[in-house]
Amino acid sequence: MDDKNSKAIGLAVCGGIAAYKAAELASLLVKQGYCVYPIMTPSATDFLGPLTLEALTGNKVFISYQDAREPGGMDHIHLAKLLDLLVIAPLTANTASKLAHGMADHFLGAAYLAYRGPTLACPAMNTAMLEHPASVRNLNILENDGVQMCMGESGLLACGDVGMGRMAEPKVIVEFIQQILSPKIPELFGKKVLINTGPTIEDIDPVRFLSNRSTGKMGFALAKAFKNAGADVTCVHGPVHVEPPTGVELIAVRSAGQMAEQCLAIAHQADIVVLTAAVADFSPRQSEQKIKKNSFDGQLKLEPTIDILKTIGARKKSSQIVAGFAAETQNVEAHAKLKLKQKNIDLIFSNDVSDRRFGFASDENTIVAFTRNGATIQFPPEKKESLAIDMVHFICEEFL
Secondary structure, three states: OOHHHOOEEEEEEOOOHHHHHHHHHHHHHHHOOOEEEEEEOHHHHHOOOHHHHHHHHOOOOEOOHHHOOOHHHOHHHHHHHHOOEEEEEEEOHHHHHHHHOOOOOOHHHHHHHHOOOOEEEEEOOOHHHHHOHHHHHHHHHHHHOOOEEOEOOOEEOOOOOEEOOOEOOHHHHHHHHHHHHOOOOHHHOOOEEEEEEOEOOEEOOOOOEEOOOOOOHHHHHHHHHHHHHOOEEEEEEOOOOOOOOOOOEEEEOOOHHHHHHHHHHHHHHOOEEEEOOEOOOEEEOOOOOOOOHHHOOOOOOEEEOOOHHHHHHHHOOOOOEEEEEEEEOOOHHHHHHHHHHHOOOOEEEEEEOOOOOOOOOOOEEEEEEEEOOOOEEEEEEEEHHHHHHHHHHHHHHHHO
């Protein structure tokens, strides 16, 4: 549980088949440390038992005015004053119509009208219903009223059709919620951030390749932290198997050459550049055919790749902030400080990857930062997502 997220969320569930996903969403939010107050429309109880949400959240479900716990039946007013965010998942066509037109014939409608904070809606309905002019009009009304929409991807629907209308997956909704509720850093508003992350793959032949142990977790955590703090983020990533953050412009590449091409093409547009990727220093001459064992002489001919960090450091504008990473196994401080000077950058984050508890593939990391003005900051071991938030704040406090 993350104490940084002690916010109150109203989770409203409407009557549709996607209501079952609300149970997973409630569980994920509680695990993130949020206080969740469940709300259900009367028809939602046909799809999901209120006891399920009560057990998962530790709070009684609000369904109707008859369930009043406050004197005078003012529960919707009382609850509206408690919430930091109202989430409606799923939002059905029926409830969207009611909310768009200010109807308060059930508890959710009244709470929505009484609430003055941010609202996030996750529509879920058949494609034809979603695309009907009435539904389009109602969702537009809600958006114009300030409701933020988290739309799902196209896929198989409960009726057997394939198309838009699925509710967004709970993990995606949680990320959207984190973006809304995360403390913003005003200095990052309007700032463009470029991050690269993950490994690169250097092909030897059509079957074999050279790569490394990078997973992209740290870079994605930084991209998410910058995005949540208010920046516009572009992330160039190598082949990874972890979920990228939402709301970030993603550019997928494979090789060091492709990584360099993409990063160098957009680096000049960025206000902040943080290069975390484990880019190959050398690339083999690729064989067009599979190298047969009996014809291989045991030697790979390697050619140096473009040093992306050094190239960006050489081109950096005085207004740019450029940071790099140094993953080392010995003499960590000496190697990091040398890299900081040689690459002409503002800041370098170093970590000792010989300690298997941290670094590659781990969910935790510990970092030491060295700045060009001589400052040294030790970041204690913690989860990479929490560490990334601290690193973003450090960059902003030190350089903006």
